[in-house]
Each structure stands twice: as structure tokens, then as C-alpha cells.
Amino acid sequence: xxxxxxxxxxxxxxxxxxxxxxxxxxxxxxxxxxxxxxxxxxxxxxxxxxxxxxxxxxxxxxxxxxxxxxxxxxxxxxxxxxxxxxxxxxxxxxxxxxxxxxxxxxxxxxxxxxxxxxxxxxxxxxxxxxxxxxxxxxxx
Numbered sequence: 001x002x003x004x005x006x007x008x009x010x011x012x013x014x015x016x017x018x019x020x021x022x023x024x025x026x027x028x029x030x031x032x033x034x035x036x037x038x039x040x041x042x043x044x045x046x047x048x049x050x051x052x053x054x055x056x057x058x059x060x061x062x063x064x065x066x067x068x069x070x071x072x073x074x075x076x077x078x079x080x081x082x083x084x085x086x087x088x089x090x091x092x093x094x095x096x097x098x099x100x101x102x103x104x105x106x107x108x109x110x111x112x113x114x115x116x117x118x119x120x121x122x123x124x125x126x127x128x129x130x131x132x133x134x135x136x137x138x139x140x
Contacts, residue, residue: 001013016063016106020069023076023098024061026089030057037083050132053082057127067122070107070115073099077110078131 010019023113034051041048054075059068075081076099085096100110119125125133 003094003100006094007101009091010068010097010101011094012077016069016102017064017103019098020064020072021061022091022093023072023095023102024058024064026087026095026130027055027058027081029030030084030087033087034083046133046136047080047129048130050127050136051083053132054080054127057124059124065122066106067118068124069102070118071120071122071124071128072130073102074110074115074119075128077103080127080132 031052032069034048035043038045038048048120058072059065064072072081076085076096086094088089088094103110103112103115109115119128
């Protein structure tokens with residue numbers, strides 16, 4: 001099955017927070033699975049450390065702004081949370097499918113100007129992959 005098949009399985013008519021809750025729940029329940037999935041990397045690998053920094057500040061749906069949701073969705077698709085792109089939740093849907101669905105439905109897609117602008121306005125933006133990895137490079 002492809003991500004397109006998973007997109008078709010996503011229930012329609014939920015709120016932005018309800019879709020985000022599915023991403024949030026999966027990552028908070030499975031946050032340490034990265035160490036298994038990326039077992040070929042050292043636990044002090046900057047990517048893994050940056051991922052854990054983001055996981056410390058990921059807001060629950062009741063506190064997440066639209067900007068935060070856009071930023072998290074972009075990280076799920078191509079960032080610090082991408083390691084779990086193909087992982088499925090209890091509904092049998094890939095977590096990345098939710099991220100794509102959110103960005104396509106509530107914004108203007110992963111590559112869209114609105115999604116990027118919202119993401120950059122998030123209080124979490126400094127925790128995104130590029131920003132965080134750049135901090136590690138500067139520290140070396």
C-alpha cells in the first residue's frame with residue numbers, strides 16, 4: 001500500500017486538532033522507537049539529539065497553534081520526525097499520511113508558501129531539523 005492508499009483511509013470532517021492528535025499520540029507513545037529504527041547511529045547523533053529536543057517541546061493538541069501543527073507536519077514529512085514516515089498508528093494509517101492530509105487540507109501542501117510561512121511563525125521553528133543541526137555544526 002502506498003501513502004495515497006493511506007490518504008484515502010483518513011476519516012474526513014475532523015478538526016485540525018483531531019488530525020494532529022493522531023500524529024501527537026503516535027510520536028509521544030513511540031518516541032524512543034527512533035533508537036531501534038536508527039540503531040546503526042550513535043545515540044548522540046545530532047539528528048537523534050535534535051529529534052529528542054523537539055519531542056520535549058511538542059505541544060499537545062489543546063496547546064498547539066496552527067503554526068505549530070504546520071511545523072510538526074513538515075518535520076514528519078521531511079525532517080526530524082521523518083524516520084517514522086511509514087509507521088502506522090492503531091488505525092493502520094501511516095503517520096506521514098496525516099501530515100500530508102493536514103498540509104493539503106488546511107494549508108497549501110508541503111511545498112506551499114502558506115505552510116512554510118505558518119511553520120516559520122511557530123514557537124517550535126528553532127527546533128526544526130535544519131535549525132537544530134546547524135546549531136550542532138556551529139558548536140563543533
